[in-house]
Amino acid sequence: MPKITFIGGGSAKFVAALARDLFSFQELQNWELCLMDVNPDRVARSEQLVRRIIREQKLPATVTSTTDQRKAIAGSDYVIITVMVGGFKHYGSDNAIPIKYGVLTTVGDTSGPGAVFRLVRTAPVVEEIVRNVKETAPNAWIFNYTNPMAMVTGAFLTYGHPRTVGLCHSIQAAYREIAEWVGVPWQEVLYTAGGINHINYYLSTTHKGRDLYQMLMAKREEMVAKYPHMRLQFELLESVGGWTAEEHNHQAEYYPWFRKNPQVAEDHYAVKTNWGYHYDMGHNEHLEKTVQDQIDGRVPIDYKRSLEYGAWMVHAIETNEPLVVYGNVRNCGLIENLPSFAVVEVPCLVSGTGVAPCHVGAIPLPMASVMSPHVFLHEMAVQGVVNKDRRMIYQAVQADPLTNAALTLPQIKSMVDELFVENKDYMKGW
Numbered sequence: 001m002p003k004i005t006f007i008g009g010g011s012a013k014f015v016a017a018l019a020r021d022l023f024s025f026q027e028l029q030n031w032e033l034c035l036m037d038v039n040p041d042r043v044a045r046s047e048q049l050v051r052r053i054i055r056e057q058k059l060p061a062t063v064t065s066t067t068d069q070r071k072a073i074a075g076s077d078y079v080i081i082t083v084m085v086g087g088f089k090h091y092g093s094d095n096a097i098p099i100k101y102g103v104l105t106t107v108g109d110t111s112g113p114g115a116v117f118r119l120v121r122t123a124p125v126v127e128e129i130v131r132n133v134k135e136t137a138p139n140a141w142i143f144n145y146t147n148p149m150a151m152v153t154g155a156f157l158t159y160g161h162p163r164t165v166g167l168c169h170s171i172q173a174a175y176r177e178i179a180e181w182v183g184v185p186w187q188e189v190l191y192t193a194g195g196i197n198h199i200n201y202y203l204s205t206t207h208k209g210r211d212l213y214q215m216l217m218a219k220r221e222e223m224v225a226k227y228p229h230m231r232l233q234f235e236l237l238e239s240v241g242g243w244t245a246e247e248h249n250h251q252a253e254y255y256p257w258f259r260k261n262p263q264v265a266e267d268h269y270a271v272k273t274n275w276g277y278h279y280d281m282g283h284n285e286h287l288e289k290t291v292q293d294q295i296d297g298r299v300p301i302d303y304k305r306s307l308e309y310g311a312w313m314v315h316a317i318e319t320n321e322p323l324v325v326y327g328n329v330r331n332c333g334l335i336e337n338l339p340s341f342a343v344v345e346v347p348c349l350v351s352g353t354g355v356a357p358c359h360v361g362a363i364p365l366p367m368a369s370v371m372s373p374h375v376f377l378h379e380m381a382v383q384g385v386v387n388k389d390r391r392m393i394y395q396a397v398q399a400d401p402l403t404n405a406a407l408t409l410p411q412i413k414s415m416v417d418e419l420f421v422e423n424k425d426y427m428k429g430w
Contacts (some may be wrong), residue, residue: 001030001031001032001062002028002030002031002032002077002318003031003032003033003034003075003076003077003078004022004031004032004033004034004076004077004078004079004080004314005033005034005035005036005072005073005076005078005079005080006018006033006034006035006036006046006080006082007036007037007069007072007073007079007080007081007082007083007125007129008036008037008081008082008083008084008146009034009035009036009037009043009046009047009065009072009082010035010037010038010039010041010042010043010045010046011037011042011046011082011084012042012045012046012049012287012291013287013290013291014082014145015035015046015049015050015082016046016049016050016053016291016294016301017306017308018080018306018308018310018311019033019050019053019063020053020301020302020303020305020306021305021306021308021310021311021312022311022314022315023053023054023057023059023061024303024305024311025311025315027315027318027319028311028314028315028318029057029059029060029061030059030060030061031061031062032061032062032063032064033050033061033062033063033064034063034064034065034066034072034076035047035050035063035064035065035066035072036065036066036067036068036069036071036072036073037065037067038067039067040067043065043066043067044065045291045292045295046065047063047064047065048295049291049294049295050063051063052294052295052297052301053301056301057303069128069129069132070132070135070136073129073132073133073136073137073140074132074136074137075136075137076133076136076137076140077137077139077140077141078140078141078142078143078314079129079133079137079140079141079142079143080143080145080310081129081142081143081144081145081146081152081156082145082146083122083125083146084146085118085121085122085125085426086118086121086423086426088277088280088281088284090117090118090121090422090423091108091109091277091280092277093419093422094108094109094113094114094115094117094118094419095108095114095274095276095277096274097113097415097418097419097422098112098113098114098403098415098419099273099274101406101407101411101414101415102406102407102411103400103402103403103406103407103415104253104259104261104262104265104273104402104406105253105259105273105274105402106249106250106252106253106259106271106272106273106274106275106276107249107250107253107275107276107277108253108274108276108277109147109148109276110147110148110149110150110197110198110199110250110254111148111150111198111199111253111254111374111377111378111400112253112254112377112397112400112402112403113397113400113403113415113416113419115147115148115151115381116148116151116377116381116384116393116396116397117419117422117423118147118148118151119148119151119152119155119381119382119385120384120385120393120423120426120427121423121426122146122152122155123155123385123386124426124428126152126155126156126159127155127159129142129156130156130159130160130161131159133161134160134161139163140163141163141164141165141313141317141354141355142156142161142163142164142165143164143165143166143167143309143310143313144156144164144165144166144167144328145166145167145168145308145310148378148381149166149168149197149198149328149343150166150196150197150328150342150343150345150374150378151343151378151381151382152166153165153166153328153329153343154330154343154378154379154382155382155385155386157330157343158382158383158386159386163354163355165313165327165328165329165348165355166197166327166328166329166343166345167308167309167310167313167325167327167328168197168198168326168328168345169306169307169308169309170197170198170200170245170246170247171193171200171245171326171345172307172309172325172326173307174202174243174244174245174246174247175189175191175202175205175245176189178202178205178212178216178243179207179212181216181219181223182207182212182215182216182219184207184212188207188208189205189206189207189212190204190205190206190207191204191205191206192204192347192360193245193326193345193347194335194344194345194346194347194360194363195245195335195344195345195363195367195371196338196342196343196344196345196371196374196375196378197328197343197345198245198246198250198251198254199244199246199251199254199370199371199374200244200245200246200326200345201240201241201242201243201244201245201363201367202242202243202245203242203360203363203364205243213237213242213243216234216237216243217234217237217238220234228269229248229249229269229271230248231269232248232251232252232258232269232271233247233248233251235257236251236255239366240364240366240367240370241364241366241367242364242367248269248271249271249272249275249276252265252269252271253402254370254374254401254402255370255401255402256401256402256404256405257405258271259271259273259402259405259406260405260406309325309326309327312325312350313325313350313355316350316351316352317350317351317352317354317355318352319352320351320352321351322349322350322351323349323350323351324347324348324349324350324358325347325348325350326345326346326347326348327345327346327348327355327357328343328344328345329343329344329346329348329355329357330342330343330344331343331344333359334346334357334358334359334360335360335361335362335363335368336360336361336362337362337363337365337368338363338368338371338372338375339372339375339376339379341375341379342375342378342379343378344360346358346360347360370401373399373400373401374399374400374401376399377396377397377399377400378396380392380393380395380396380399381393381396384396388427388429388430390420390430393416393420394412394413394416397412397415397416398412403415
């Protein structure tokens with residue numbers, strides 16, 4: 001029986017969504033699912049929810065749970081990573097400390113000081129996973145959903161497991177919004193994208209030969225009047241030349257232009273400081289209640305397939321039915337004007353032979369220019385955690401455009417020192 005393992009299996013709602021997606025394919029209905037988490041109560045709850053799915057759907061699949069990572073990984077064909085090391089406690093400090101210094105983050109999970117320290121906490125887990133995969137499941141595919149996506153995926157590759165792909169849902173979702181705004185069926189839209197995770201632009205979006213960017217710009221005044229926050233994305237479309245695949249709350253913190261001071265950050269662009277932490281806290285509370293209601297049978301389970309790529313990719317590899325997804329992989333010339341060491345988000349052909357990233361070529365220079373600082377930040381952060389090098393972590397944070405717009409070098413050092421103290425329990429051997 002093929003085996004798929006979830007590391008971070010206490011994330012019941014996410015695990016259940018991927019399990020539903022897997023079981024929606026007839027060829028994957030007899031699989032073994034193993035859920036692993038450091039929290040025994042949460043992973044047991046996830047197992048209960050998946051058991052309900054198996055029972056309701058009358059499937060031959062099996063599910064087990066454990067707190068033993070090595071046992072969970074042993075013999076796996078696929079390992080899905082959905083961890084948030086440090087939980088909401090450190091999600092809070094990742095943002096609160098930079099905000100105190102004047103770095104007005106909105107989410108802090110992708111790039112910048114908070115994201116770097118997410119990686120500091122997550123890297124020991126990544127190293128352990130790679131070691132256990134090498135020793136007990138060397139041919140397994142690792143699909144990483146954990147943020148900071150580019151950095152964590154880069155850590156998996158650097159620690160030595162090349163069969164790793166980072167997965168996000170932004171590219172396959174955001175173009176549908178564009179289609180809705182300009183009034184065309186999303187099923188008829190053709191698009192290409194290329195860049196780095198969360199700072200990835202649609203290189204083209206067309207409907208029956210018509211350029212959707214021209215249609216968007218024609219609606220700019222109307223849309224900004226109705227949705228003031230969209231001013232940010234329209235400014236990027238006009239200045240950089242593309243529409244981002246991730247929404248404004250994320251985009252606001254990746255550039256030096258939008259959050260220089262509180263007036264610009266809060267009033268001018270209508271994006272709230274520390275939005276992500278508060279949104280995710282509230283959303284998590286709602287999900288916790290929904291999951292328990294589903295386990296108890298008070299709420300029905302929605303069996304509609306999600307937009308997440310994971311299950312589709314497993315199906316494509318197992319059945320050799322080709323599929324194109326956007327995955328996060330080592331660049332190696334895929335995007336010609338970004339460094340070869342970058343982790344880039346590009347089209348990938350998935351089939352029985354595995355995951356084959358596609359050559360994108362050179363992207364427009366204005367796009368490459370706003371991605372490049374983050375590419376170097378990501379690589380310095382990965383090298384910093386792999387080598388336990390505090391100086392490299394300082395240098396990674398000081399490469400962040402938003403941090404540079406707000407702070408001097410001595411201020412950056414003070415902020416990073418405080419983040420080191422906050423995360424000292426995760427830094428054995430540094």
